[in-house]
Amino acid sequence: xxxxxxxxxxxxxxxxxxxxxxxxxxxxxxxxxxxxxxxxxxxxxxxxxxxxxxxxxxxxxxxxxxxxxxxxxxxxxxxxxxxxxxxxxxxxxxxxxxxxxxxxxxxxxxxxxxxxxxxxxxxxxxxxxxxxxxxxxxxxxxxxxxxxxxxxxxxxxxxxxxxxxxxxxxxxxxxxxxxxxxxxxxxxxxxxxxxxxxxxxxxxxxxxxxxxxxxxxxxxxxxxxxxxxxxxxxxxxxxxxxxxxxxxxxxxxxxxxxxxxxxxxxxxxxxxxxxxxxxxxxxxxxxxxxxxxxxxxxxxxxxxxxxxxxxxxxxxxxxxxxxxxxxxxxxxxxxxxx
Amino acid sequence: xxxxxxxxxxxxxxxxxxxxxxxxxxxxxxxxxxxxxxxxxxxxxxxxxxxxxxxxxxxxxxxxxxxxxxxxxxxxxxxxxxxxxxxxxxxxxxxxxxxxxxxxxxxxxxxxxxxxxxxxxxxxxxxxxxxxxxxxxxxxxxxxxxxxxxxxxxxxxxxxxxxxxxxxxxxxxxxxxxxxxxxxxxxxxxxxxxxxxxxxxxxxxxxxxxxxxxxxxxxxxxxxxxxxxxxxxxxxxxxxxxxxxxxxxxxxxxxxxxxxxxxxxxxxxxxxxxxxxxxxxxxxxxxxxxxxxxxxxxxxxxxxxxxxxxxxxxxxxxxxxxxxxxx
Numbered sequence: 260x261x262x263x264x265x266x267x268x269x270x271x272x273x274x275x276x277x278x279x280x281x282x283x284x285x286x287x288x289x290x291x292x293x294x295x296x297x298x299x300x301x302x303x304x305x306x307x308x309x310x311x312x313x314x315x316x317x318x319x320x321x322x323x324x325x326x327x328x329x330x331x332x333x334x335x336x337x338x339x340x341x342x343x344x345x346x347x348x349x350x351x352x353x354x355x356x357x358x359x360x361x362x363x364x365x366x367x368x369x370x371x372x373x374x375x376x377x378x379x380x381x382x383x384x385x386x387x388x389x390x391x392x393x394x395x396x397x398x399x400x401x402x403x404x405x406x407x408x409x410x411x412x413x414x415x416x417x418x419x420x421x422x423x424x425x426x427x428x429x430x431x432x433x434x435x436x437x438x439x440x441x442x443x444x445x446x447x448x449x450x451x452x453x454x455x456x457x458x459x460x461x462x463x464x465x466x467x468x469x470x471x472x473x474x475x476x477x478x479x480x481x482x483x484x485x486x487x488x489x490x491x492x493x494x495x496x497x498x499x500x501x502x503x504x505x506x507x508x509x510x511x512x513x514x515x516x517x518x519x520x521x522x523x524x525x526x527x528x529x530x531x532x533x534x535x536x537x538x539x540x541x542x543x544x545x546x547x548x549x550x551x552x553x554x555x556x557x558x559x560x561x562x563x564x565x566x567x568x569x570x571x572x573x574x575x576x577x578x579x580x581x582x583x584x585x586x587x588x589x590x591x592x593x594x595x596x597x
Numbered sequence: 598x599x600x601x602x603x604x605x606x607x608x609x610x611x612x613x614x615x616x617x618x619x620x621x622x623x624x625x626x627x628x629x630x631x632x633x634x635x636x637x638x639x640x641x642x643x644x645x646x647x648x649x650x651x652x653x654x655x656x657x658x659x660x661x662x663x664x665x666x667x668x669x670x671x672x673x674x675x676x677x678x679x680x681x682x683x684x685x686x687x688x689x690x691x692x693x694x695x696x697x698x699x700x701x702x703x704x705x706x707x708x709x710x711x712x713x714x715x716x717x718x719x720x721x722x723x724x725x726x727x728x729x730x731x732x733x734x735x736x737x738x739x740x741x742x743x744x745x746x747x748x749x750x751x752x753x754x755x756x757x758x759x760x761x762x763x764x765x766x767x768x769x770x771x772x773x774x775x776x777x778x779x780x781x782x783x784x785x786x787x788x789x790x791x792x793x794x795x796x797x798x799x800x801x802x803x804x805x806x807x808x809x810x811x812x813x814x815x816x817x818x819x820x821x822x823x824x825x826x827x828x829x830x831x832x833x834x835x836x837x838x839x840x841x842x843x844x845x846x847x848x849x850x851x852x853x854x855x856x857x858x859x860x861x862x863x864x865x866x867x868x869x870x871x872x873x874x875x876x877x878x879x880x881x882x883x884x885x886x887x888x889x890x891x892x893x894x895x896x897x898x899x900x901x902x903x904x905x906x907x908x909x910x911x912x913x914x915x916x917x918x919x920x921x922x923x924x
Contacts, residue, residue, distance in 0.1 A: 425655055488691035489699040492760065495649050495770075496711050497684025506710070510701045 330586040336579035340572075344399030347392030352377075355393035356544040359384040364562045379564045381554065390546035391568055397547050398528045398576065401462055405527040406520045408466035413473020414516060418504050420474065421481025432478070435471045443468035444533065451539035458541050461534055465527050473519055480512045514588050521584025525577035532573055548573045599625040599648065599768055599800055604662035606640070606647050608872070609655060615872035617643045617657070619824045625768070630794055630801040632815030632832065634808060634847070638869055640824040641804045645770050648802065649687060650679055666768060684711075688761030690771040694754035694778070698745035704729075704756055705741030711763045728759050732789055751782035755789070762793060769794075769801045775810060787814050808851055812836050820844050823870050823880035830904030838913050840906040843881045879908070 348355065352375075362384035366372040372379050378387040420431040447464045454460050484490060484507070493503050532549025534540030541547040548569040555565030606618040618640040625631045633641040646652050648664050650671060664671045666686060671679060691697045698707055708725045716724070722741070729737035732755045745753055754774060761769055771790065775783040791814055794801050805811050811818050812832055819829040820841065828841040839845040846865045867884035870876070879885070882892040891909040898907045 488693060488697040489702075491651065492689055492691060492697055492757070493710075494651065495683050495687060495689035496760070496764075497680040497682075498710075499680065507699050507702070511699065513701075 330583055333579040333582035333586065336575050337583055340395055340576045340579070341399060343392050343395035345396075347395050351386070351389035351392045353386035353389045355385065355390050355546045357385065358544075364558070366562070367564050370564070378568050379562070381551075381565050382558060382562070387551075387564060387568055390551060391548075391572055393546035394548040394551060394569065395572070397458065397541055397545065398531060398573075401458065401465070401531045401541075402524045402528045402580075404462045405465040405469060406524050408462070409469035409523065410473055410516060410520050412466070413470040413519075414477060414509070414512075416470065416474040417477035417481055417512075418508065421478040422485060422500060422504060422508065428478075431474070435474045438468070438471035439475065441468070443530065444537075447530075447534055448537070448539055451534070456534075456539050456542045458545070461531055461540050464534075465530055469523055469527065472523075473516070476519060477512050477515060480515050481508055484508055484511050518584050518588045521580050521587065524580045524584075528573065528580075529577060598627045598667065599802065600663070600665040601625075601644070601648070602663040602665070604644060604647060604664065605660040606643050606652055606657060607660055608643075608652075608657040614658070616660075616876075617824050617872050618647065619876075620662070621821070621824075621826050622662075623819045623826065623829055625800045625802050627767075627800050628794065628798040629817060630791070630803050630815045632811035632818040633802060633804045633821060634806060634811050634818055635821035636806060636847075636869060638823075638872075639821040641806075641821050642772055643824075644821070645772050645802060645804050648768075648770060649683060649689060685764060686767045688764070688766035688769045690754075690758055690761045690769065690774045692773045692776055694750050694757050694774075695745065697757040697760075698753055700745055702745070703741065704743050704745065704748070707745075707756060708759050708763050711760055725759070725763070728763060729755070732759050732762075732793075733785065734759075750778055751786065754778060754782075754786055758786075758789065758793075762797070765797070767800060769799050770804075771801065772804045773806065774803075776805070776807070783810070790814065808836060808847060820847070824872060825880060826898060826905075826907065827881065828904060828906045828908075829898075830906075834902075834904050840901050840904055840911045840913055841881075841908045842885045842887050842910065846884075881908075 360383065362376070362380050363382055365376050365380040365384075367379040367387075368374055368377045370379075376386050376388070378391065380386055381390070416431055416435065420428045420435075443465070446468050447461075450464045450467070451460060485503075490503060490507055493507055498506075528548075531540055531547065532552060535547040535549030536553040538553070540549055543550060551569040552566050552573070555562070555567075555569065558565050601624070602622050604618055604621045605616065607614040607616050621640070621644055623631065633644060635641045643652065643657075647659050648671065650659070652659055659672060662672070666682065669682070671682060674682065698704075702710075705722070705725055708728065709721055712721050712724065725741065726737045729740075734740060734752060734755050740748075745756070748756065754777075758774075769790075774790070775786050778786060787810065790801070790803075793799060803811070803815055815832050817830065818832045818835050820827050820835065820843065822843050828835055828839065828844045835844060836848055839848050843865075846863075850863050850865065852862060865884055870880050870883070877895065878893040879888075879896055882888040885892065887910045889910070894909075896907045896909050898905045899911075900906075901911050902913055
């Protein structure tokens with residue numbers, strides 16, 4: 260664009276604001292070589308653009324981008340996982356625990372097996388597909404319970420610690436540090452050997468080990484948020500601590516909470532697998548992906564399907580929950596930028 | 598009206614106290630805008646926050662003084678009574694309009710939250726729309742469902758102002774509300790605030806470091822330096838004929854349209870003193886061109902020709918010479 264327009268621009272800014280830099284008629288006029296004088300009139304007469312009118316389009320664009328990346332893959336996998344967890348045992352072709360040694364180590368259908376046992380059988384002749392479906396229920400139950408319990412407790416600690424501050428904050432955070440510093444699997448072994456291995460204990464152990472990261476991360480968010488002007492304004496409007504926590508702090512940490520929760524969902528399912536693998540998780544004969552992996556690892560060279568299918572199920576579920584968390588995070592942020 | 602008497606505020610670091618506001622006294626009469634001016638760190642924001650009792654341990658401590666709103670000392674109120682007072686009588690307009698609004702809260706809800714839930718919903722909605730329209734938000738009805746990030750800075754500030762005004766407060770405290778805005782938006786926001794003050798008979802405490810803004814909006818100004826009031830009086834008098842050398846230097850530091858291009862800005866040499874526990878003498882003396890032996894004792898505020906000024910050498914000088922002197 261030719262340089263002389265600079266003079267017009269500054270004139271125009273002084274007269275009616277920033278909008279006129281994008282003033283379409285003036286731009287066109289200049290390109291068509293209209294003389295300088297009429298153009299100045301155009302600029303000066305042009306109505307001030309409504310500063311409020313534009314952002315609506317921005318918002319629409321944001322929505323369009325947001326919908327362009329629907330999480331079909333992770334959503335599909337998670338839906339399958341949840342469906343399997345809910346109704347899996349009902350549609351399973353065989354019992355998950357019925358042992359029939361005469362059927363042991365049948366290969367899956369595509370490796371020379373029969374349709375009666377599509378994914379083969381294990382060393383005790385149990386149907387792998389049925390146990391996989393049964394294991395989904397346990398993984399789902401353990402994962403969700405751990406996430407809800409530790410998330411709620413972590414959020415609670417973070418709100419008290421971050422909002423009240425001072426000595427309470429110091430005490431709670433040292434406690435959090437101690438929990439974070441303690442290796443979860445060691446804690447799990449100790450607690451499991453004291454209280455015994457059961458599904459319920461697995462949930463409690465993982466929740467006890469898992470709340471601290473929520474508390475830590477969300478507390479720092481609260482510290483940042485409570486200094487924000489909108490919280491100060493709420494205080495000046497006479498809002499009490501509970502109101503501020505409920506209306507301003509919790510909604511604003513939700514995206515962080517969701518990310519942490521989905522990451523932890525994957526981690527909890529993995530940890531349950533690890534615990535079952537070590538024999539301190541869900542006790543056999545109940546089907547658990549980790550337990551199936553542990554059992555299958557003895558037969559890797561002869562019956563690969565025993566470890567492969569629970570391994571795939573575990574990896575896909577963890578991957579899908581991580582991807583879903585990422586998508587939820589970008590969606591829950593209204594600016595869609597973070 | 599708001600009366601501040603001998604307000605003394607300290608900030609706490611570890612076990613040290615640094616005094617940010619020393620024995621500050623001034624009044625904000627009903628229906629009047631008082632500008633609190635001074636450079637960064639002069640304690641002007643601290644005064645404003647102290648009125649709302651937002652300075653409390655472990656950050657800071659209001660050590661003494663009285664802050665009376667219509668005769669009631671806010672500093673001695675119970676927490677609950679203070680909350681009621683804040684809710685009903687005081688509106689606060691913060692500096693950064695984009696941070697003033699909760700990013701997850703729709704525009705309408707910001708204003709709505711300050712209103713009593715006893716008012717029926719439809720009535721509240723109508724109220725909010727008319728308030729926003731009167732503050733220059735066009736098509737307010739269709740914009741109530743927008744999120745703050747869909748608004749420009751100036752629009753966000755209008756919403757913040759609406760939030761502050763919705764309850765019909767007696768006192769509005771504005772902490773540099775136009776600093777984050779560009780000059781043209783700044784002007785329209787200032788006009789708006791002034792119109793609202795007239796219309797509602799508001800008392801307004803307006804914190805700013807911009808003398809031009811203070812001159813435009815405020816009937817009175819209080820000039821603060823290093824936590825103390827050095828000069829206070831009617832705006833025109835203080836800015837046209839500054840009596841305190843600090844005010845004179847501040848006025849002189851305003852760039853003039855007549856300045857030649859590339860002319861040096863007229864900064865005040867030196868740095869403001871660190872906020873310390875004890876101090877003797879005039880805090881401005883180390884930077885003052887008129888300093889003399891008398892300045893090692895603290896000057897009291899005394900009246901000189903309608904303006905109160907704390908300086909041993911206070912005198913009325915004409916505008917031009919004031920500017921010339923600091924050059």
